[in-house]
Amino acid sequence: MGSVLKLYIQVAFAVKIVSCSITMVDNTTSKSPIDLSTAFLLRVDQSGQGDYKRIQEAIDAVPSNNSELFFIWIKPGIYREKVVVPVDKPFITLSGTEASDTVITWNDSGDIFESPTLTILATDFIARYLTIQNTHGNTGKAVALRVSGDKAAFYGCRITSYQDTLLDDAGRHYYSNCYIEGAVDFIFGNAASLYERCHLHSMAEESGAMMAQKRESPLENTAFIFLGGKITGVGSTFLGRAWGAYSRVVFALTYMSGVVKPEGWNDWGDSSKQRSVYYGEYKCSGPGANRSKRVTWSRSLTKDEAAPFLTKGMIGGRGWLRPSPTHFKKYQTS
Template sequence: MKIYGYLLIILFQIVYGFIMATDAVNTSIAILIKVDQSGEGDYGKIQDAIDAVPSNNSELVFIWVESGTYREKIVVPADKPFITLSGTHASNTVITWNDDGDIYESPIVSILASDFVGRFLTIQNTFGSSGKAVALRVSGDRAAFYGCSISSYQDTLLDDLGRHYYSNCYIEGATDFICGNAASLYERCHIHSVSESIGAITAQQRESPSEDTGYTFLGCKITGVGTALLGRPWGTYSRVVFALTYMPSAILPQGWDDWGDQSKQSTAYYGEYKNYGPGANRAKRVRWSRSLSSDEVSPFLTKDMIGGRGWLRPVPTHFKRASTIISVNADGNK
């Protein structure tokens, strides 16, 4: 059956999803739902598969999305936790639409539930450069994304609320294209600025020193077609750290901007640690940004900053369809 081939692909991709999982559910078994536009799956649309998950769900649900271009807006409601949405590869599993306006209404994909996992998907808002157009909104706690491509122009990724992890993702935009007040770790991600003039990669929204939020970019790569700032403070206590990250000449020498409010220079926390490339030179950085020591940066360099060791989970090894349980071992044998 074709399903066995799909499960083998998942196992080969397991390097993207690892670490200890939450004890709230049995993380080795998941209910499998297949989405296929050809009519060979359980549903032809992704939202229909999500709608089929019961409210207050307490089991892992693995929604397998067959390759194709899905022209729909998607919402994972707050009362539907423990969903994984997975394609085979971001290049051939595309969720696309175009919308603009309010940043909470325009997203093509909105994750409001906790314990969500997104894998190998392209999520794009094709509205263009004339307004706010969010591709992905993440407002649930304990959300992880592996090998995803997320693209728009302004406010591409509304990394809104909760603790989040992004691994090996591609994120593209121009203006404040990673924004919000989540506590997030971006690890080995490719950040691409398409701004032709002065863009801004981050607009982190931390409002109080008591909030344990902020963005860390660890071992990432930045590219750009014009010039861009590393960030500017949406919130008074905005917090962003770049560590061990490649920075091209597209990064402006000053690095950061106070968004026209000098009072934020004393409250924003913008740190850099052992970055490299022509844009990493700190000689002309704004004086209120920080060159972090190894001791200062250490809390930002592990998944402990998002409590990830307690909730990041591996790919399930057993899948249920109706009353049947399919077991797949690491060597591919059933």
């Protein structure tokens, strides 16, 4: 089997498409505007059979202020490195084939902006079928993923740590069919994010908190919205606690196991926040969805109240969520 045909088959499997085509293009002559059907292909393989051995090397090879899609295909393996997608490198996709066998891992703690295993600062980023983990343990803040760029999407990813797993910091973000695990504030920040059909797993043995949303003004169009999906875990956990005075979190059509504490929500020791936070639930199911003992300042949403949170409208998804490319071209640096 020729090398081009092998590449054709491998990439088609990686992006789960039926067909694609590959052409050779020299980057010195390619200055066309963005074509969402076509991407430059960079391959990362620890064995040396790809274009790069490390993920960061592939990201570094993307030209600054690029205006075309770059698809970085990561061959299965455990990649022990801290990875940053800088602000001047938009339109990058990092893709494995299965999250279970493509792992980006590091072991760091302390500052929430410095400890992440993977940091996204650029706009128009996509991650597919990756495990992103921080293995520091349960002795402090240890971020696995920081998302500070606008228009970022994650598909079929596993994101795991213990405290402060996912810093969903700023911008509009979309998470689809992701698994997110932690114990203390394991999704936190002030982004406008939709989590669709995601699995949240709490590791808190006694009293944890899943969300710490930091909306600080009623003028901020930010929130964490969980649509579908499920909550599992051990011990017990709050659905969320009020990091910001106007913290906003909504769970809709979500299965909640008995790990959810009956009161559901926590004001983080500041009762004044009870008047301004927005914590809503809509048609959730399971033993943890029983609202008979919920705090009185949380909301059982009506159909009309829930409607704005049941689509991708809040994150403007129709304007920036994009399909996988169907054509690939080799990127040549010289």
